[in-house]
Each structure stands twice: as C-alpha cells, then as structure tokens.
Amino acid sequence: MTIEQHKPSPFEPATLGPVTLRNRTIKSATSEGRSPRGQVTDELIEFHRGFVDGGIGMTTIAYCTIAKEGYSAPGQILMNRRNLAGLKEFTDTMHLGGAAASAQLGHAGVVAHPKVTGVQPVAPSKFLNPTAFTRAREIARDEIRLIVRQFADAAELAAEAGFDNVELHFGHLYIVGSFLSPWINKRRDEYGGSIENRTRFALEIVEAVRDRVGNDIAVTAKLSMSDDIKGSIWLDESLRTAELLDQQGGLDAIELTQGSSVWHQMFMFRGGIPVDDLVKNQRFPFNIGGKLFGKRILGDYPYHDMFMLESARQFVPKMRNTKLIYLGGVNNAAHFHQAIDEGFDFVAIGRALLREPDLVNKAQADPSTEGICIHCNKCMYTVFGKTHCVFEPDYARNT
Numbered sequence: 001m002t003i004e005q006h007k008p009s010p011f012e013p014a015t016l017g018p019v020t021l022r023n024r025t026i027k028s029a030t031s032e033g034r035s036p037r038g039q040v041t042d043e044l045i046e047f048h049r050g051f052v053d054g055g056i057g058m059t060t061i062a063y064c065t066i067a068k069e070g071y072s073a074p075g076q077i078l079m080n081r082r083n084l085a086g087l088k089e090f091t092d093t094m095h096l097g098g099a100a101a102s103a104q105l106g107h108a109g110v111v112a113h114p115k116v117t118g119v120q121p122v123a124p125s126k127f128l129n130p131t132a133f134t135r136a137r138e139i140a141r142d143e144i145r146l147i148v149r150q151f152a153d154a155a156e157l158a159a160e161a162g163f164d165n166v167e168l169h170f171g172h173l174y175i176v177g178s179f180l181s182p183w184i185n186k187r188r189d190e191y192g193g194s195i196e197n198r199t200r201f202a203l204e205i206v207e208a209v210r211d212r213v214g215n216d217i218a219v220t221a222k223l224s225m226s227d228d229i230k231g232s233i234w235l236d237e238s239l240r241t242a243e244l245l246d247q248q249g250g251l252d253a254i255e256l257t258q259g260s261s262v263w264h265q266m267f268m269f270r271g272g273i274p275v276d277d278l279v280k281n282q283r284f285p286f287n288i289g290g291k292l293f294g295k296r297i298l299g300d301y302p303y304h305d306m307f308m309l310e311s312a313r314q315f316v317p318k319m320r321n322t323k324l325i326y327l328g329g330v331n332n333a334a335h336f337h338q339a340i341d342e343g344f345d346f347v348a349i350g351r352a353l354l355r356e357p358d359l360v361n362k363a364q365a366d367p368s369t370e371g372i373c374i375h376c377n378k379c380m381y382t383v384f385g386k387t388h389c390v391f392e393p394d395y396a397r398n399t
C-alpha cells in the first residue's frame with residue numbers, strides 16, 4: 001500500500017523558527033529609495049503595505065546597514081536606536097496587515113560607498129573594485145570582531161522593533177561574501193585559505209546573533225551559490241558553506257541567491273541589460289567607459305523563468321536543520337508550486353512583485369495566473385530615486 005504524501009501548498013501557513021507565516025511567500029529585499037535621510041518614512045511603510053495587502057507572507061525591508069562604514073548607497077537605514085520608533089511603526093503596520101516583517105542586515109565591505117561612509121572600504125585582503133574603482137584595505141582582526149558584534153547589536157535592535165526575522169546578508173560579495181570568495185580573500189590566517197576558514201566569519205556572526213536574540217525571532221541568511229567571476233564563488237564551495245551553517249544549527253533558513261554587486265551584476269537578475277541607465281548614472285569619464293564596456297562589466301545573461309533552480313536544487317538534500325528559500329525568476333502561480341514541490345520551504349520574489357504587488361493573491365485565486373514582469377531590469381537604476389517598476393509611474397508617484 002502506498003501512502004500518498006501531502007504536498008504543502010505555497011499558500012498554507014508555515015513556521016520559520018519561532019514565527020508562523022500566513023503562507024510560504026517572502027518579498028525579497030529590493031532597495032526601496034524611500035528613506036532619503038536613512039530613516040523610516042510613511043512612503044517606505046506604504047510601499048511595503050502594497051505587498052502585504054497583496055498577500056505576501058513576509059516582507060523584507062532592504063539593506064539596513066549595521067555600521068556607518070557599511071553603507072552601499074546613500075539613504076540606507078542605519079540600525080541604531082534613533083531609528084527604533086520608525087522601525088516599530090514599520091513592523092506594527094505589517095503585522096496589522098497580517099504579514100510578518102524581516103530586516104535585511106548587511107555591511108557592504110568592498111561595495112561600501114566611500115562618498116557616503118567617508119572612509120576607505122574594507123575587504124579580507126587588499127582589493128581594487130573593478131566597477132567602482134575604489135581600493136579596499138585589508139580588515140584588521142579587531143575590526144572583524146567589531147563587525148560580528150555590530151551584526152548582533154543590529155539583530156537585537158530589530159527584535160526590539162518587532163521584526164519577526166533578520167536576514168543576514170552573506171551574498172553578493174558584500175563583507176561576508178567577500179570572505180567566502182577566494183578571488184577577494186587572500187588571507188593567510190584562520191579566516192583565509194580553506195573554505196572552512198573562509199566560512200568562519202559567517203559562522204561567528206550567526207553564533208553572535210543567535211546568542212543575542214535567542215529564540216525570540218527567526219534568523220535567516222542570504223547566501224550566494226555562485227557569482228560567475230573566475231576564481232570566485234561556485235557551487236562546490238557554497239554547498240560546503242551551507243553545510244557548515246546547517247551543522248551549526250543557528251539559522252532557521254537560507255535564501256539562496258547568485259551574482260554580486262562587484263562584477264557581472266546581471267548574473268543576479270538575468271534579462272535586459274540597462275546600459276543606457278548605467279551611463280546616465282555615471283559621471284564623466286566613467287560614463288564613456290560605461291557606454292563602451294557596460295555590457296562587459298554587467299555581463300549578458302538571457303533571462304529564463306526559475307533561473308536559479310538548477311543550482312538551488314543541489315542544496316535541498318544537504319540541509320538537515322535549516323529550511324531553504326527559493327529565489328530567482330518566480331513569475332507565475334505555477335512557479336510558486338514548483339519551488340515547494342521541489343522541496344523548498346519558502347518562495348521569495350523580487351521583480352515580479354515590483355511589477356504586481358498583489359501577485360500572491362492573484363496566484364492563490366487563480367492557478368493559471370501569469371506574471372507580467374518582462375525582466376527588462378529598467379527598475380534596477382530607479383533605486384537612485386524611488387525604486388519602482390517603470391511600467392507603473394503612477395504607482396511610484398503615489399506611494
């Protein structure tokens with residue numbers, strides 16, 4: 001006799017550590033551009049309320065920096081007590097709408113913006129950022145310990161503000177990702193060399209964060225599987241990193257991503273290459289370089305639905321303690337189901353929700369729902385104003 005296994009629906013509730021989400025969908029972090037002075041604004045709250053009213057299980061406030069030295073762009077929220085009231089208002093509003101709230105916590109490392117931070121960026125070892133032309137200096141050991149503590153401080157503040165989850169940014173070659181990458185990490189101490197050593201920083205951060213927040217909130221990490229840069233991160237090593245994090249048991253889930261903010265940025269998204277927008281956002285003489293070499297810098301990767309699935313499914317059999325969040329090219333109702341059927345516990349969505357904030361409700365109501373995001377990536381450079389889908393200028397203006 002065969003016992004038919006119940007296949008969960010993406011629209012059923014599910015637990016993430018101590019939290020129960022009303023369904024298995026998560027709005028992935030997409031830089032909002034709605035906190036010009038680095039503080040929570042009504043516009044930022046309204047922006048996220050669109051996803052909550054549209055049915056999302058948990059929405060993620062994008063890139064909150066754990067330290068002044070960690071900004072990757074102007075206008076990001078610094079995790080300090082001055083922002084506590086605003087962050088509380090944010091989580092209260094999301095909860096009233098029935099959704100959970102997550103805060104993405106990061107330190108940009110080699111992607112840090114010296115014009116915003118006022119200091120030289122740091123990296124595991126000296127590094128010249130080939131896109132921004134900034135030089136990073138080697139980080140000292142006491143600074144590594146400081147960053148570990150700053151992640152824990154930021155997570156504690158997020159818990160106090162009512163967040164249900166913190167998402168630790170271990171991807172996209174930001175500070176933790178740069179330690180994981182043998183392209184950037186040339187250290188000879190216990191933080192360099194083997195993948196076990198290069199994962200040490202990530203493990204220390206998870207341990208410190210978990211010690212601090214206990215089981216009050218969920219803790220997840222966004223981890224790059226590969227970045228399509230020669231000599232950098234690929235599956236053989238990212239699978240080992242995930243395994244080490246899983247054995248440690250400090251994370252409730254890992255959101256798998258790919259690509260970086262350093263080189264071949266389009267590997268993160270696939271689809272249209274917004275070279276014209278890149279050029280518009282650069283000053284002379286970088287705009288000339290952008291016009292000539294933009295495609296080479298950003299990389300050319302045709303879009304296909306569920307574009308991270310082939311890599312991400314390698315992680316499913318490896319996880320014993322940690323849930324997995326599928327991300328990348330989720331665009332219609334069938335994709336929500338496919339990700340869950342493949343063994344992922346949650347489904348995260350970026351651009352398709354920028355295009356249609358109520359895609360989750362639509363997909364739940366009608367399984368034949370097809371998303372209308374065309375992956376032109378024109379929204380990429382709107383992050384320098386108010387992030388929005390270019391097909392929805394009114395939506396952008398009215399929020």
Ligand SMILES: Cc1cc2nc3c(=O)[nH]c(=O)nc-3n(C[C@H](O)[C@H](O)[C@H](O)COP(=O)(O)O)c2cc1C
Nearest residue numbers: 028029030031062063328329330349350351379380
């Ligand atoms: C406009 C825009 C801004 C983004 N900002 C962030 C960010 O702040 N942090 C982050 O980890 N990823 C960011 N991403 C990447 C998305 O979270 C996601 O990894 C990527 O878009 C792939 O998912 P999708 O195919 O569902 O769009 C951004 C993406 C877009 C399009």
Ligand code: SF4
Nearest residue numbers: 373374376377379389
């Ligand atoms: S601009 Fe709109 S349609 Fe184009 S990728 Fe972004 S969300 Fe999708």
